[in-house]
Amino acid sequence: MSISEFFHMGGYAVYVWSSYGLAFVVMLAIFIKPVLTRKQIIRELRMKYRQQERQQQDNAQAEN
């Protein structure tokens, strides 16, 4: 089987390749989304914790 034949899919190229392409895109998106949300959550939490620490330090200084 030649490469052009493979991509031609016996005339059903549009249907076969759009099925596989769509499955690829959807599955990739589902897989990547939690990676991105995780990064974002960690970034947000780091800011939050820093703020909390700063507040604690300020409070400690005010008490002194």
Add this chain to the structure above:
Amino acid sequence: MKLPAIVHKFSSPRNFYVMSGKLIPWFAWPCLILLVAGLYYGLIEAPADYQQGESYRIIFIHVPSAWMSMMIYMVMAIAGAIGLIWRIKMADIVASASAPIGAAFTFLALVTGSLWGKPMWGAWWVWDARLTSELILLFLYLGFIALQASIEDPRNAARAGAVLALVGVVNIPIIHYSVEWWSTLHQGATITKLDKPSIHISMLIPLLLMAVAFKLYYAASVLMRARSELLKREQNARWVREIVANES
């Protein structure tokens, strides 16, 4: 009924986070290997079908997606029930993390079914039993997702979702049976070649490879979703602080 203590210990948020972090690569890499093998056998090795030509290769996506859509709903309902009965937070998180993945597979099963149907039936949509059931299943998923999204408190959202998923599980066989009965009644001899009774071994191998790959894919991605959800929910716990601090 009481669960053994070890279950609670294992399902504590921190242990779950650590364990799942170790497990994900064990799911993800075999999944990738099986996907490549399945694509190779499915697209290159398997011969063209004598009736449908090359278009039948869509079933290597369509059928595993349809299987996954059913399986994930079951997992969702079981996890929801565990969360409802034993109040295990991780089960709740797994249930709600499964829903979007299940909906995505249902959507894939529908669209690939339609893409396969166009050259076979000459129409983008035919009220065939499998496609109709998948469409209803998609709405069950969407109802679950919408219900959980509209309840603010995560505990209540999880419990309400679990009740709905359990009601759905009781209903799915009834719906499935009714739709099947309805479709045979109205269409008689429709071509339901998507599930041929005698499938040749050269087509069965890639089908099974893809099916296992999809299951591993689900396991890896549901754990990833659960982990990031866990960080958000447990943000006041000390172990989350440690993880955030260690993350570069």
Add this chain to the structure above:
Amino acid sequence: MDAKLSTAFWALLKRDLRLAYRHRNELLNPLFFFVLVVMLFPLGTSPEKELLMTMAPGVIWVAALLASMLSLDTLFRADFEDGTLEQITLSPHPLSVLVLAKIIAHWLVTGFPMILLAPLLAVFMYLPDEGIGVLMLTLAIGTPILSLIGAIGMGLTVGLRRGGMLLSLIVLPLYIPVLIFSANAVNTYLADLAIRGQIYFLMAVLVLAITLAPIATAAALRISLE
């Protein structure tokens, strides 16, 4: 059912019926809606007798589905807002049995009138006279199922501010088997074929719904009240 539980059951049933009687104007709305939806179909397609006759059972049943879904709002909403529902959950009796009393009362004032209206709609849709009996029979078995399944959805969404659209998304997919078998029973009967299978199926679903739906509704209500 011990004596006290049955007293509570009947008391709740009577209370709901009395309340429904006091607000009887509200009860007419789902019925008007039922008629209105059916009326739209001839206007949207054509008044041809042949066409309407074949569509009649399906159209009437779709309208019944929508009307009974819309009527669910009166099932728990008022009791939820004035705190009665919370009182009911605090009673020593099993909530699922009390919920069943409420569902039965609700069906008597919404589902039951729909059965009585069916002959009128059958005339609108040119349904042959011999089909009217079967249509009413399927409504008699089917509408209680709709009320029971709908109660679960209403229990889950009663505490939400915009629960209406969500309710339809949750409940309508679960109504599908009732629609398929009921509409088909009428059509099959008109084709002079046996409909025992369809009726048995509907009865089996009704029995299943009576046993399981009150439990699920009770669980849903407890979650909504938290």
